[in-house]
Amino acid sequence: MNGKKRLLGMTLDELKEVASEAGLPGYAAKQMADWLYKKKVVSIAEMTNIAAAKRSWLENHYEVGAMAPSDFMKSVDGTIKYLFQVGEGRFVESVYIPTEDRATLCVSSQVGCKMNCLFCMTGKQGFTADLTSNQILNQIQSLPENEQLTNIVFMGMGEPLDNVGELFKVLEILTAPYGYAWSPKRITVSTIGAKGLKRFLDESDCHLAVSLHSPYSAERLSLMPVEKAFPAHDVLELIKQYDFTHQRRVSFEYIVFKDLNDSLKHAEALACLLKEIPCRVNLIRFHAIPDVPLESSDMGKMELFRDMLNSKGIICTIRASRGEDIFAACGMLSTAKNKQKD
Numbered sequence: 001m002n003g004k005k006r007l008l009g010m011t012l013d014e015l016k017e018v019a020s021e022a023g024l025p026g027y028a029a030k031q032m033a034d035w036l037y038k039k040k041v042v043s044i045a046e047m048t049n050i051a052a053a054k055r056s057w058l059e060n061h062y063e064v065g066a067m068a069p070s071d072f073m074k075s076v077d078g079t080i081k082y083l084f085q086v087g088e089g090r091f092v093e094s095v096y097i098p099t100e101d102r103a104t105l106c107v108s109s110q111v112g113c114k115m116n117c118l119f120c121m122t123g124k125q126g127f128t129a130d131l132t133s134n135q136i137l138n139q140i141q142s143l144p145e146n147e148q149l150t151n152i153v154f155m156g157m158g159e160p161l162d163n164v165g166e167l168f169k170v171l172e173i174l175t176a177p178y179g180y181a182w183s184p185k186r187i188t189v190s191t192i193g194a195k196g197l198k199r200f201l202d203e204s205d206c207h208l209a210v211s212l213h214s215p216y217s218a219e220r221l222s223l224m225p226v227e228k229a230f231p232a233h234d235v236l237e238l239i240k241q242y243d244f245t246h247q248r249r250v251s252f253e254y255i256v257f258k259d260l261n262d263s264l265k266h267a268e269a270l271a272c273l274l275k276e277i278p279c280r281v282n283l284i285r286f287h288a289i290p291d292v293p294l295e296s297s298d299m300g301k302m303e304l305f306r307d308m309l310n311s312k313g314i315i316c317t318i319r320a321s322r323g324e325d326i327f328a329a330c331g332m333l334s335t336a337k338n339k340q341k342d
């Protein structure tokens with residue numbers, strides 16, 4: 001660490017403060033945003049429309065703060081898992097998933113996670129730190145495939161709505177005219193239902209994905225301790241107060257575990273639970289993690305489950321598993337990297 005503050009990840013208001021501190025006119029903030037988020041420079045020296053003396057003042061106190069990934073693994077199916085260093089001995093994962101018609105990046109929001117879901121490798125790591133807006137945005141900006149990206153999903157390591165302040169800065173930069181100017185419809189935030197949900201529903205137009213995994217409270221609690229503090233029932237009641245009939249979408253993620261939540265009774269209960277919400281359900285294959293006695297359901301059962309939901313009027317798809325050969329479960333590669341360092 002060189003003690004310099006990072007410009008990448010700052011909102012326009014924050015850049016205005018930097019401009020004022022540097023004795024620059026207000027419009028210099030917009031110029032800096034342009035260099036950062038449109039031209040994607042990696043050094044202050046490249047900001048050539050800022051007076052040389054001011055640039056050198058800026059260089060003494062600030063840096064752009066873009067950092068290339070420290071490692072990657074490429075799957076036979078084209079999926080690439082990147083590791084970004086976010087502090088001494090700390091790494092987070094981002095997964096680049098190209099398909100025929102889109103290129104999606106799955107981004108991390110925390111180092112580890114407090115939520116401790118039974119099936120999740122990131123949960124097993126425990127919580128180390130919230131990522132800063134610089135560290136979240138850097139996964140997008142320093143991605144070698146940055147220019148190809150069409151979609152971003154906050155489905156990497158961590159619970160994004162437990163780090164809502166930094167998340168919101170990144171969402172602003174991605175969607176504001178001064179930043180990436182993306183439509184919020186290209187961005188999905190996935191949550192198990194944390195305290196930042198109401199703010200997200202009120203203040204953002206990005207899509208929402210909710211990790212549900214069981215229609216029954218006691219069963220969900222056995223998988224996800226959050227069910228105690230923030231039950232799915234309350235999450236659904238909150239969601240019902242918002243409009244998902246137009247551009248904004250809500251989906252529910254459902255990992256299908258063998259002999260646990262894969263019965264048709266579960267599918268019916270799920271359909272009943274979601275009947276008042278215009279939504280879709282994504283069925284996910286479980287990626288096995290060490291020392292957890294859960295297995296993925298087989299494809300035949302998942303198809304029956306999907307068909308039951310579809311027959312009840314709920315659009316349901318089975319999500320294609322990508323990158324199975326490269327530590328597919330989120331948190332597996334960074335855990336391996338941390339062990340290597342130890």
Ligand SMILES: C[S@@+](CC[C@H](N)C(=O)[O-])C[C@H]1O[C@@H](n2cnc3c(N)ncnc32)[C@H](O)[C@@H]1O
Nearest residue numbers: 119120155158159190191192211253286287329
């Ligand atoms: C890693 S979480 C991050 C976002 C947020 N914390 C959440 O849980 O929705 C993204 C998705 O991955 C799922 N997931 C976690 N561990 C998994 C595993 N071993 N196999 C398949 N999906 C998993 C979660 O249930 C969630 O739907």
Ligand code: SF4
Nearest residue numbers: 113115117120123158
């Ligand atoms: S599934 Fe999401 S909320 Fe649960 S431990 Fe993993 S990252 Fe955290």
